[in-house]
Amino acid sequence: MLATPVFAFLIAEGFSHTRNKRSYFVQLLGFAFFSEIPWFLLNGADGTHNVMFTLALGVVALTLLDRCCEHKVLSFMAVCLVAVLAYYMGTDYDWRGILMIAIFYITQPQAGNLQDRMIQILFILPLMIHYGTIGAIFASVVILSYNGNRGFITGKAWKYAFYAFYPVHLILICLLV
Numbered sequence: 548m549l550a551t552p553v554f555a556f557l558i559a560e561g562f563s564h565t566r567n568k569r570s571y572f573v574q575l576l577g578f579a580f581f582s583e584i585p586w587f588l589l590n591g592a593d594g595t596h597n598v599m600f601t602l603a604l605g606v607v608a609l610t611l612l613d614r615c616c617e618h619k620v621l622s623f624m625a626v627c628l629v630a631v632l633a634y635y636m637g638t639d640y641d642w643r644g645i646l647m648i649a650i651f652y653i654t655q656p657q658a659g660n661l662q663d664r665m666i667q668i669l670f671i672l673p674l675m676i677h678y679g680t681i682g683a684i685f686a687s688v689v690i691l692s693y694n695g696n697r698g699f700i701t702g703k704a705w706k707y708a709f710y711a712f713y714p715v716h717l718i719l720i721c722l723l724v
């Protein structure tokens with residue numbers, strides 16, 4: 548899949564640039580709960596939860612990583628604990644999504660450094676390929692094209708519109724199926 552590795556990358560980038568990490572988490576968690584209804588309509592009661600929960604848990608993992616940064620073993624254990632939680636919760640992309648977010652965050656290169664970004668992709672590629680080689684290649688191209696600068700779309704309205712795209716597109720799929 549193309550979208551999830553890109554979203555994992557954007558969560559790591561967003562986490563490192565946000566001024567209010569708690570608000571970042573709460574917004575993702577709110578959209579996760581809002582997205583759960585269309586997710587349920589598409590997947591039934593299969594015990595899984597939408598990818599927004601994975602992204603919100605990724606923010607939790609990064610917060611723990613930052614808080615435990617002096618203790619590398621503790622940091623590793625904290626990320627693993629969140630990954631196990633994602634697995635047992637049945638979130639979409641489960642532990643792999645959490646590891647993608649953590650690796651993207653840990654291996655963040657200097658802005659615009661293509662060589663470092665390529666090394667970052669090499670760390671993530673095995674996790675991305677699990678969901679499909681073509682999607683992993685396309686996701687890598689999208690991530691490699693990032694130059695470290697904020698895009699041209701600014702403002703809260705656009706931010707929430709992009710957050711809302713996920714549940715809205717699930718609703719549209721429900722209506723079409």
